[in-house]
Amino acid sequence: MTSCLYECLYEAGLQRYYPQFTAMGLSQLAHLSQLTMGDYPRLGVQDMGDRTRLFHLVQLVKGFEEEEDERYVEEERAAVLSRRPPPRRQLDFSVLSPEPEKRRLGRDCMTPCKAQTDRETPFRSVPGERVACRRSAHTPTVTPKLSGHTDKEAARHSRRMDKVTQHSDRERGERRWAELSYRKSLLKQEAAPMHQGQRSPGYNYGLPMSSPASSTRSSAGRAAAERIRVCVRKRPLSRAEEKRGEADVVAVRNGESVRVHEQKEAVDLTQYVLQHEFYFDEVFSEACTNEDVYEKTAYPLIQHIFNGGKATCFAYGQTGAGKTHTMLGSSPRRPGLYALAARDIFARLAQAEQRPGPSPGPGPLSVRVSFFEIYCGQLYDLLDHRKRLFAREDGQRMVQIAGLREVGVESVASLLEVISRGSRERSRGASGVNCDSSRSHALLQIHLRACTHRLVGRISFVDLAGSERACDTRDPDRQSRMEGAEINQSLLALKECIRALDQELSHTPFRQSKLTQVLKDSFIGNSKTCMIANISPSHLATEHTLNTLRYADRVKELKKGGKSSHSHGGRGVKRWPPHPPNATNTSAGGRARPRR
Numbered sequence: 001m002t003s004c005l006y007e008c009l010y011e012a013g014l015q016r017y018y019p020q021f022t023a024m025g026l027s028q029l030a031h032l033s034q035l036t037m038g039d040y041p042r043l044g045v046q047d048m049g050d051r052t053r054l055f056h057l058v059q060l061v062k063g064f065e066e067e068e069d070e071r072y073v074e075e076e077r078a079a080v081l082s083r084r085p086p087p088r089r090q091l092d093f094s095v096l097s098p099e100p101e102k103r104r105l106g107r108d109c110m111t112p113c114k115a116q117t118d119r120e121t122p123f124r125s126v127p128g129e130r131v132a133c134r135r136s137a138h139t140p141t142v143t144p145k146l147s148g149h150t151d152k153e154a155a156r157h158s159r160r161m162d163k164v165t166q167h168s169d170r171e172r173g174e175r176r177w178a179e180l181s182y183r184k185s186l187l188k189q190e191a192a193p194m195h196q197g198q199r200s201p202g203y204n205y206g207l208p209m210s211s212p213a214s215s216t217r218s219s220a221g222r223a224a225a226e227r228i229r230v231c232v233r234k235r236p237l238s239r240a241e242e243k244r245g246e247a248d249v250v251a252v253r254n255g256e257s258v259r260v261h262e263q264k265e266a267v268d269l270t271q272y273v274l275q276h277e278f279y280f281d282e283v284f285s286e287a288c289t290n291e292d293v294y295e296k297t298a299y300p301l302i303q304h305i306f307n308g309g310k311a312t313c314f315a316y317g318q319t320g321a322g323k324t325h326t327m328l329g330s331s332p333r334r335p336g337l338y339a340l341a342a343r344d345i346f347a348r349l350a351q352a353e354q355r356p357g358p359s360p361g362p363g364p365l366s367v368r369v370s371f372f373e374i375y376c377g378q379l380y381d382l383l384d385h386r387k388r389l390f391a392r393e394d395g396q397r398m399v400q401i402a403g404l405r406e407v408g409v410e411s412v413a414s415l416l417e418v419i420s421r422g423s424r425e426r427s428r429g430a431s432g433v434n435c436d437s438s439r440s441h442a443l444l445q446i447h448l449r450a451c452t453h454r455l456v457g458r459i460s461f462v463d464l465a466g467s468e469r470a471c472d473t474r475d476p477d478r479q480s481r482m483e484g485a486e487i488n489q490s491l492l493a494l495k496e497c498i499r500a501l502d503q504e505l506s507h508t509p510f511r512q513s514k515l516t517q518v519l520k521d522s523f524i525g526n527s528k529t530c531m532i533a534n535i536s537p538s539h540l541a542t543e544h545t546l547n548t549l550r551y552a553d554r555v556k557e558l559k560k561g562g563k564s565s566h567s568h569g570g571r572g573v574k575r576w577p578p579h580p581p582n583a584t585n586t587s588a589g590g591r592a593r594p595r596r
């Protein structure tokens with residue numbers, strides 16, 4: 001259960017500090033009264049406007065507490081005088097519904113309450129109890145109805161509400177938000193409902209199913225855990241987003257879970273915040289650097305390819321979520337995963353050369369690089385003037401890309417030079433979200449070859465195209481609609497492959513898209529895969545963020561069943577149910593919702 005602290009901070013425009021509040025143990029609105037201005041820097045509140053707003057919020061909470069204390073003293077005295085116990089304050093659930101127990105947390109709050117009238121809102125007045133409230137657009141001021149309360153008490157409560165209003169009238173402008181928070185906290189002291197998806201067999205249509213990693217996993221499960229690693233990276237709000245007043249609604253917790261606060265409005269206009277919590281192998285907060293991400297994602301894969309394995313590291317997420325930033329880095333001084341991997345590969349090769357005596361492995365290794373993109377279902381060689389390529393299966397049912405150019409590199413610098421040459425060739429276009437959006441999937445492959453040209457190990461870095469919907473593209477002409485459709489189709493195909501693996505289907509539909517075709521060996525044989533799901537913190541991107549997290553959550557579930565080995569390329573029958581149209585567009589309730 002959460003507190004309404006987030007909502008009040010949200011109203012105050014301070015919600016981006018919420019993670020720091022919770023990190024300091026401030027999880028309830030009442031905790032704010034203990035704050036002093038000396039605590040502001042520790043909460044990261046440096047901006048003058050933010051400090052002022054936080055100060056006003058703290059004052060309001062303190063004022064409310066004092067008022068509450070006075071009221072209780074008064075009530076106690078009146079009770080003693082009249083020799084009767086103080087009135088019991090209980091929720092009048094009878095006006096809500098004949099089935100009060102159903103109207104508790106979670107999605108029940110989304111259900112409009114027919115029994116309520118516009119002017120009757122059951123609420124509680126004792127902090128710590130749960131309350132259901134209703135706000136009508138036509139009745140901005142609600143009169144609370146208290147069970148067991150006398151008219152006198154109701155009038156007193158009403159006076160207190162009026163006092164808040166008068167107070168606000170005196171100091172308009174900046175303090176308006178605080179009063180709103182205050183009113184909200186009075187009326188909605190209920191915690192925002194936590195959405196917890198129930199696990200059910202089969203496909204969950206995007207329903208969150210996340211749960212913490214189990215320590216009692218089978219050995220097969222542990223092996224699978226090694227094969228697929230699912231991480232999430234949250235990027236910081238950009239300056240432009242901050243200026244536009246966008247809110248940070250994503251909180252990273254303990255480096256392994258991420259919580260998304262989704263602002264919702266029920267049919268009866270009740271405002272509430274729905275919380276979604278997901279658990280992953282690693283969750284990187286906005287404070288993490290590319291080095292931090294590399295250390296826990298690609299670094300183990302580099303060790304693996306030197307042991308003769310194949311590895312794939314792909315960055316997934318909506319456009320502008322930070323995939324390219326993660327892979328390429330932002331400047332030579334802030335390298336991305338490509339450069340950090342190259343540095344480790346060459347360091348390891350240098351170590352092997354310096355080692356005295358004959359090497360136990362396949363002898364001296366050479367590093368070769370290929371770089372190609374998948375754009376609108378076609379393959380293009382980024383190191384060969386965008387030459388068209390074709391993926392074909394060989395006799396061993398392994399996918400080979402005919403004509404793909406491999407360039408030999410001898411140092412980190414030369415590898416980076418090749419990468420930047422290829423990156424310039426990538427197809428770009430402006431999506432509605434990112435003005436420098438990648439509209440293709442880019443696959444950088446670093447091959448370790450023996451002197452006989454035999455492939456010893458290989459790592460593929462896949463910078464997936466933005467997973468936004470086609471309708472998000474600016475001026476959606478035919479080309480951008482086709483791009484968007486193809487991107488969505490290939491991501492859906494990837495999901496289908498993962499699901500087929502998850503459910504141990506005898507046939508994995510690699511051929512549904514070029515992406516899954518060329519990624520075939522990412523999930524078979526001696527291979528390891530790491531997915532980095534990039535997410536934006538902005539409240540405007542909440543739906544995409546949830547879709548990305550649900551997708552990543554689905555991949556993570558692969559590990560739980562311990563399904564480490566799969567037949568591939570078999571001739572089994574497709575047994576999975578046909579995916580729903582627009583399955584990537586899911587509502588918070590977990591059901592696929594038709595796109596508009």
Ligand SMILES: Nc1ncnc2c1ncn2[C@@H]1O[C@H](COP(=O)(O)OP(=O)(O)OP(=O)(O)O)[C@@H](O)[C@H]1O
Pocket residue numbers: 234235236238286317318319320321322323324325326330431434436437438439464465466467534
């Ligand atoms: N971790 C981060 N720290 C700071 N800035 C970041 C971070 N991640 C992303 N950004 C910035 O956000 C913007 C968008 O990021 P980026 O281009 O990497 O998104 P993308 O997911 O690759 O988008 P697309 O799919 O459209 O190419 C860039 O300006 C980038 O510098």
